[in-house]
Amino acid sequence: METSTNKIPTILIAGAGIGGLSFYHSVRKNLGKKFNVKIFDRETSPQDRWQGHNIYINKRGVNSLFYCTPAEVQDRFPEAMPDPIPKEYHTIMLVDHIGRQLFYFPQQKTKSLYEIESLKHDYAGIISYRNKLRDVLLEGVDIQWGKKCVGYEECDNGVWILFEDGTREFGDLLIGADGVNSPIRKQKIPNLEINDLGLTSIDVDVAIPKNLADRLMTVYSNVLIQQSLGINGDSFFSYLRLIPIDQFEEPSYRLTIGYSYPTNLDIKEKISIDDNDPESVMKHAISRIKQLRPPCELTDLFIELLSLVPFSHPGEKYPYRAYNPPRRRQFRDIDPLSVPPWKNDRIVLLGDAAHAMNPLLGLGANNAIQDADLLTKELLNYENDGLTKCIQRYNEQMRVRSSRDVIASRKAALRNKVPLGNMDLIIKITVYVINEYKQNDTPYNKKLLNKVTKNK
Ligand SMILES: Cc1cc2nc3c(=O)[nH]c(=O)nc-3n(C[C@H](O)[C@H](O)[C@H](O)COP(=O)(O)OP(=O)(O)OC[C@H]3O[C@@H](n4cnc5c(N)ncnc54)[C@H](O)[C@@H]3O)c2cc1C
Helix, strand or coil: CCCCCCCCCEEEEECCCHHHHHHHHHHHHHCCCCCEEEEECCCCCCCCCCCCCEEEEEHHHHHHHHHHCCHHHHCCHHHHCCCCCCCCEEEEEEECCCCCEEEECCCCCCCCHHHHHCCCCCCCEEEEEHHHHHHHHCCCCCEECCCCEEEEEEECCEEEEEECCCCEEEECEEEECCCCCCHHHHHHCCCCCCEEEEEEEEEEEEEEEHHHHHHHHHHCCCEEEEEEECCCCCEEEEEECCCCCCCCCCCEEEEEEEEEEEHHHHHHCCCCCCCCCHHHHHHHHHHHHHHHCCCCHHHHHHHHHHHCCCCCCCCCCCCCCCCCCCCEEEEEECCHHHCCCCCCCCEEECCHHHHCCCHHHCCHHHHHHHHHHHHHHHHCCHHHHCHHHHHHHHHHHHHHHHHHHHHHHHHHHHHHHCCCCHHHHHHHHHHHHHHHHHCCCCHHHHHHHHHHHHHC
16 A cells, blocks of 8 residues: 555545544644645534533643644643643542542642643643633644545545545545544444443533532542542542633632443333433433432532533533533443454544543543554654555554553443442552552652552
């Protein structure tokens, strides 16, 4: 497989999400003279679908974002990732069902994104507004909207991307950055299947008043990524920034909530809910919490937070819109190592299309951005090594890295699903933490590992 003639090869990107956009910028910034690039999205405009909720961008994600993007995009990063304020601690804390602290992940506190980028270790990160990050990444990108990819056709000297509207475009490489339901993946690797983890999640964004933010911060000691593990297989996840989103006398803050519970509860109880009716979905979330958690202050707080979700209607003003209207969704993932290596040809997968993972460890977008970084670095060698070799090296590394994170996220979710007693909970979490640290063998890491082991 090589490029058609002596002309500059063209890269086609299907999907203008975080992964596809990062790669688009990176091609133009780092491979500018070697490749042309075109990007397509099924949405009809940037406003078509709310891109909300807070997401955690870790140190590796930050570094890859900086590598991929030009200065004018980087200048706008603070819109999506405002500098941490002193009382914010951008890390994760787990508490049990009544709010007793089980564990927090020690991370370095930083004053800005730029400080994170310059660190020598991986233990720092920042909570980002996903919708703003997407807006910032749209800067200077010429997207062809309303182009829903339905498949592709390969020929000897290139590849055609096929759209639902009957049109097609020709290129030398096709990047499937079209998310978890990628039609490109389904055509290229039909046996790489989506795995259902047996957990149902209801994810919402909500604006909360200061007094509720204060109560949450007391439970979680100012840690911004918060998870309360239930003893009946449910989990209440929240991501908060303490930067007010309005100028009222009592400011409000944007909170992302993910409440998950074992799917078989809905099956056993033959629950019938209209997932297109946000009000009934939210009532259901609250009744599950009441059923699975003991009456206590923390349970009351969670119910109060969920009661603020205004059963959002499309068109409602920011931030009263969920990422998608609240509905039950399954935790699903795709493990790229669950199938043998696929052919290193013109069709390349990037981001969730190749390796979707459940959101519990906050690693999906980070992997998508790292894919964009890695693929660019491999393509830098294309004139000497040829496309096949570059793509082979990308596929090999991407599969290993992302599979590790898919499996870690899967294990975290499956552990949550098992009803536990208090002691089991603490032991399992300690083992989990030690395993996480062992995965990355840096001196800083070893210091942290010693600390955790001693505490044990
Ligand atoms: C509640 C929640 C919390 C999360 N928290 C975190 C976190 O803290 N940290 C983290 O790293 N990750 C997190 N994630 C995961 C993260 O959002 C995804 O991994 C990330 O968005 C994947 O980026 P992507 O570009 O691969 O895919 P997507 O963001 O899904 O983008 C795919 C793009 O392709 C387009 N598209 C789809 N189909 C087609 C088609 N047929 N033709 C053309 N275009 C198409 C879509 O319109 C979209 O623009 C979270 C996810 C959820 C749901």
